[in-house]
Amino acid sequence: MNMDIFEVLAEPHRRFMLDLLRIRERSVGELVKESHLSQPGVSKHLRILREAGLVKVRSAAQKNIYSICPKPLREIDAWLELYRHFWSDKLDALESFLDNEQN
Amino acid sequence: MNMDIFEVLAEPHRRFMLDLLRIRERSVGELVKESHLSQPGVSKHLRILREAGLVKVRSAAQKNIYSICPKPLREIDAWLELYRHFWSDKLDALESFLDNEQN
DNA sequence: CTCTTATATTACCATAAGGTTATATAACTG
DNA sequence: CAGTTATATAACCTTATGGTAATATAAGAG
Structure with a gap:
């Protein structure tokens, strides 16, 4: 297939x-x-x-x-990466990074 | 459809x-x-x-x-989020954040 | 062994997706 | 207007997908 x-x-x-x-x-x-x-x-x-x-x-x-x-999901992730900047600017990135830190 | x-x-x-x-x-x-x-x-x-x-x-x-x-791509991103921890630990998150900063 | 449990494979079928050609529609061009 | 350009829609066909029932296989259980 x-x-x-x-x-x-x-x-x-x-x-x-x-x-x-x-x-x-x-x-x-x-x-x-x-x-x-x-x-x-x-x-x-x-x-x-x-x-x-x-x-x-x-x-x-x-x-x-x-x-x-x-692992193969990374391919999807990589493709999405090209689009992620549309909705996530650097501030968002920092936010989510700090969010993850708290957990 | x-x-x-x-x-x-x-x-x-x-x-x-x-x-x-x-x-x-x-x-x-x-x-x-x-x-x-x-x-x-x-x-x-x-x-x-x-x-x-x-x-x-x-x-x-x-x-x-x-x-x-x-915008609708966020739905994919959200689903992937459930799996991302499998390959991306906090160090990776920091790395990619800093990478983005440099550009 | 024989029976039961657990799973994969096969055969088959119905439907939907994706492609094309032909056609409709609409807006510029001269 | 008549003709050309640009795009959408319709009609149609082929193929692949996803589903099931039936069957094969293989490993416990008694």
Whole structure:
């Protein structure tokens, strides 16, 4: 298939699955329960996420445990970077930096 | 149509057109020349970008001049924010802040 | 072993996206 | 006005995507 990362993220279910995996790793079965998709549907999306390098799998008994692999998101981030100055001037940058410091 | 912003950006031609408009506003004709699409093809994508609020039009004689409207990109940025901590710790934040200062 | 659980793959289908050609519309030009 | 330029819309087609049911595979459990 060889899907572009932007296309991969265009699918709402896939973003949702990433949002779940962002919290903690999950088995396919868990993902099926939390999505409104059939098991093959989930597996299909997981395959696309895998091929995009956004998740990795680990086997535990019969279960396949998926976890997030966020590196490829940097490509999106890099593209956005070209536009970020439109809404974030230097003051904003300082603000958000200080905000992060407080947490 | 009512397309999600992630879907809107999934199309490479549309990202390319935004990349052009990011530099400066352009007429439809100019965009046609710089893309490898027919004029209706370009108009179709422009419509989608318009409906997503990513570009705005201004008429000058028979020409329609399109310019960028980057606000909706914040939604992408906000989603990415949830993942950014994976690769950007506070040191990175300081670095990029200082980098921006130098320019 | 046999059964159950867990997941991936296959086959198939419906829909939507993206492209093009043809056409409508509208505004300059001479 | 008649003709040209600029753009949008309509109609149409092809393909890819995303969904499901059915099936294969593989690993526990008893």
